[in-house]
Amino acid sequence: MSLPILITGGSQRLGLAVAESLLAQDQPVIITYRRHKPSVTRLEAAGAIVMEADFNTQAGISRAIDKIKQITPALRGIIHNASDWVPENSDQSAGELMQDMMMVHTSAPYQLNLALKDALFASDAADIIHMTDYVQETGSEHHIAYAASKAALHNLTLSFARVFSPHVKVNSIAPSLVMFNDDDSQEYRQRALEKNLLGLVPGPQEAVKAVNYLLESEYVTGQTLHLNGGRNLK
Numbered sequence: 001m002s003l004p005i006l007i008t009g010g011s012q013r014l015g016l017a018v019a020e021s022l023l024a025q026d027q028p029v030i031i032t033y034r035r036h037k038p039s040v041t042r043l044e045a046a047g048a049i050v051m052e053a054d055f056n057t058q059a060g061i062s063r064a065i066d067k068i069k070q071i072t073p074a075l076r077g078i079i080h081n082a083s084d085w086v087p088e089n090s091d092q093s094a095g096e097l098m099q100d101m102m103m104v105h106t107s108a109p110y111q112l113n114l115a116l117k118d119a120l121f122a123s124d125a126a127d128i129i130h131m132t133d134y135v136q137e138t139g140s141e142h143h144i145a146y147a148a149s150k151a152a153l154h155n156l157t158l159s160f161a162r163v164f165s166p167h168v169k170v171n172s173i174a175p176s177l178v179m180f181n182d183d184d185s186q187e188y189r190q191r192a193l194e195k196n197l198l199g200l201v202p203g204p205q206e207a208v209k210a211v212n213y214l215l216e217s218e219y220v221t222g223q224t225l226h227l228n229g230g231r232n233l234k
């Protein structure tokens, strides 16, 4: 029996697609969710281990670590996917927004990687994948705190690739508009399609293919897989 892969924020969209893909390959998964949904029930019925986790607070992060250690002593990998995409015009103060973004996108991955080091090292091959964002290198005009936290998450890739080598490969996947949100307007969608060279928004399977490539690789670590349709050249 293979060791499980932990996917944070696995109850919808890219995380859900990755979880479903791994289960279809008979790869055991543990997924965290913040709000229970029918997809969580479906994943559990398909054999996933599901656990509630909110990474916005230190208590929530500590509880999640304790729960994961109770579930398994060894891990094939961790995919840090949980994320909130919150703009500056939200109803939070600057301090609250930066705190929230850094907790879920940086502090939680940092603490889980350190706390689960032994579990990863117990596996013959192990991967950490940080789901970052195209804006890790460009910044963002309307999601400043979010972009900064994703840049910090990418920096964790560079540090942990060094510290956990050669036992664990550590990489970033940096999407840019891989999947629309249901409430995205037609105008937003049209404008977004014009932002990349290929003029498309591929959907969650693009992330699934990137994750599977990294898991199968023997020689890629400390890198970023950019999923952006050539947006950087537009």
Ligand SMILES: NC(=O)C1=CN([C@@H]2O[C@H](COP(=O)(O)OP(=O)(O)OC[C@H]3O[C@@H](n4cnc5c(N)ncnc54)[C@H](OP(=O)(O)O)[C@@H]3O)[C@@H](O)[C@H]2O)C=CC1
Binding pocket: 008, 009, 010, 011, 012, 013, 014, 015, 033, 034, 035, 036, 053, 054, 055, 056, 080, 081, 082, 083, 084, 085, 104, 131, 132, 133, 134, 174, 175, 176, 177, 178, 179, 180
């Ligand atoms: N979709 C895209 O085109 C892009 C995605 N990305 C990145 O790829 C990853 C997947 O994107 P996508 O599928 O759209 O992500 P979502 O916006 O759908 O969020 C994924 C999950 O994160 C969970 N989550 C949010 N905040 C917290 C928290 N504080 N604690 C625990 N869980 C939390 C949510 O749980 P719940 O629903 O239960 O609240 C949600 O199910 C993300 O890291 C994202 O930043 C980057 C660029 C583009």
Ligand SMILES: Nc1nc2c(c(=O)[nH]1)N=C([C@H](O)[C@@H](O)CO)CN2
Binding pocket: 082, 083, 084, 085, 133, 175, 176, 177, 178, 179, 180, 181
């Ligand atoms: N947690 C999330 N992060 C991001 C999302 C999302 O839906 N959830 N979406 C984007 C946008 O698609 C952006 O890439 C468009 O330029 C960014 N991050």
